[in-house]
Amino acid sequence: MAFQLGDDDMQAMNEINLIPLIDIMLVLMIIFLVTATVMNPSVPLDLPQTSAAVQPAEPKVIQISIDKDAGIYWDDEPITLQQLSSRLDEQSQQQTEPSIHLRTDKDARYETVAQVLALASKAELTKIAFISE
Numbered sequence: 412m413a414f415q416l417g418d419d420d421m422q423a424m425n426e427i428n429l430i431p432l433i434d435i436m437l438v439l440m441i442i443f444l445v446t447a448t449v450m451n452p453s454v455p456l457d458l459p460q461t462s463a464a465v466q467p468a469e470p471k472v473i474q475i476s477i478d479k480d481a482g483i484y485w486d487d488e489p490i491t492l493q494q495l496s497s498r499l500d501e502q503s504q505q506q507t508e509p510s511i512h513l514r515t516d517k518d519a520r521y522e523t524v525a526q527v528l529a530l531a532s533k534a535e536l537t538k539i540a541f542i543s544e
Contacts, residue, residue, distance in 0.1 A: 468507055470507055470508070470509060470510045470538070471502075471505070471507065471509040471510070472509065472510050472511075472512055473485070473486075473502060473509050473510070473511045473512065474486050474512050474514065475495070475511060475512070475513050475514070475527060476513075476514040476515070477513075477514070477515040477516065477519045477523050477524060477527065478516050478519065479516040479517075479518040479519050481519070481520055481522075481523045483495055483523070483527065485498060492526060492527075492530065495527065495530055496530045496533070496534070499530055499531055499533075499534035499536060500534050502534070502536065503534040503535050503536055508536060508537070508538055509536065509538070510538040510539075510540065511531055511536060511538060511539045511540070512540050512542050513527065513528075513539055513540065513541050513542065514542045515541075
């Protein structure tokens with residue numbers, strides 16, 4: 412009588428189940444992330460006290476408006492494209508770059524908006540915000 416383990420139909424296991432390994436790696440990753448954010452290495456220092464305060468210079472805001480009849484306004488003053496070009500060139504010479512807030516009517520011509528953007532680009536003014544309601 413011969414001793415036999417298992418059936419003759421039983422095949423050898425040729426795959427490894429990776430799901431428990433993945434579960435363990437995810438738990439270790441979560442533990443690592445939690446401990447890395449909790450542990451904030453810092454050097455205790457006694458910093459000197461000063462009376463100077465930092466005064467951030469607020470950037471100048473230029474309001475340019477374009478109405479539906481292709482009218483261009485600097486703040487509330489109507490101007491032409493040539494005047495706009497010279498004013499933008501003057502503003503680009505300032506020490507701090509101003510921020511341009513561009514307000515356009517929803518029925519304004521794209522051509523006028525493109526001309527204003529081209530003049531700002533030519534003057535090397537890059538801080539442009541489109542204002543909407």
